Amino acid sequence: xxFINTLLISLFMSNLIVTxxxxxxxxxxxxxxxxxxxxxxxxxxxxxxxxxxNAALALAQQTNRQILIEVGGNWCSWCHKMDTFLSNNPExxxxxxxxxxxxxINVSDSNENEDFMKxxxxxxxxxxxxxxxxxxxxxxxxxxxELLEDNNYSxxxxxxxxxxxxxxxxxxxxxxxxxxxxx
Numbered sequence: 323x324x325f326i327n328t329l330l331i332s333l334f335m336s337n338l339i340v341t342x343x344x345x346x347x348x349x350x351x352x353x354x355x356x357x358x359x360x361x362x363x364x365x366x367x368x369x370x371x372x373x374x375x376n377a378a379l380a381l382a383q384q385t386n387r388q389i390l391i392e393v394g395g396n397w398c399s400w401c402h403k404m405d406t407f408l409s410n411n412p413e414x415x416x417x418x419x420x421x422x423x424x425x426x427i428n429v430s431d432s433n434e435n436e437d438f439m440k441x442x443x444x445x446x447x448x449x450x451x452x453x454x455x456x457x458x459x460x461x462x463x464x465x466x467x468e469l470l471e472d473n474n475y476s477x478x479x480x481x482x483x484x485x486x487x488x489x490x491x492x493x494x495x496x497x498x499x500x501x502x503x504x505x
Contacts, residue, residue, distance in 0.1 A: 354419050355409075362424040365395045367433035375438070378425040382456035388489055389456065390422040391442070394449035395430040401449045404466060407475040414480045421488040422453075453487045462487055 355363065359381070361374035375391075382389050394401035408415045418424065429435055429448070439445075442452055443463040453462035469479045485491065 354416065358419070358424070361426060362419075363426070365398075365401070365426050365428040365430075367395075367428045367430050369428065371427050371435050371438040374425060374427075378423045379454075379456060379458055382423045382454075385423070386489055387420075387456065388422050388461075388487060388492070389425055389454040390418065391425045391427060391452040391454060392449055393427045393429055393439070393442075393445060393451070395428050397430055398448045400447075400466070404449055404475060407480075411477050411480070414477055414484070417481055417484045421484055453492075455492070456489075461492055 359374075359377065360366070361369060361378065375389075378389050381387075392401075392404075394404075408418065427435060427438060429439065442460070445463075446465045447467065449466050451462075451464040451466055452460060453464070454460050464483070466475075469475055469483060471479060
């Protein structure tokens, strides 16, 4: 009888832990999103990209993360698809925000942020991403189309990309790698 009680308690506790973990995973994108700085949440043509970049650099240094610069705009359908993909994939969303400080830079008819964009390698389309170290060294320019599989963003491609360019895996990388040459 004691064995059965112990077994039932163990099964109950295991189920509780799994249920709690699933609930945390499902709610974690909301919890993380609430804590993100505004420059990580939206494309805003009124924001100062240089001020935001300095804040992102400071946060990246404090938290030992890289900076993922995402260039796009509210007009960009693929930018919306990427945001939806990230919010619908908690594992990718959590990996992104645990390994990177996300810095969204707006480019639009109302504000092309020309001065800021001149400091970056040219884009091939939108959204476009760059990876910078916390010290401000640009190490990657990436066309987000490379993260697609069958015309949809791929969880496996995203997780591989985020891991490959994380602080732990880029200590020996050379600056400004073109992602097509490294894939």
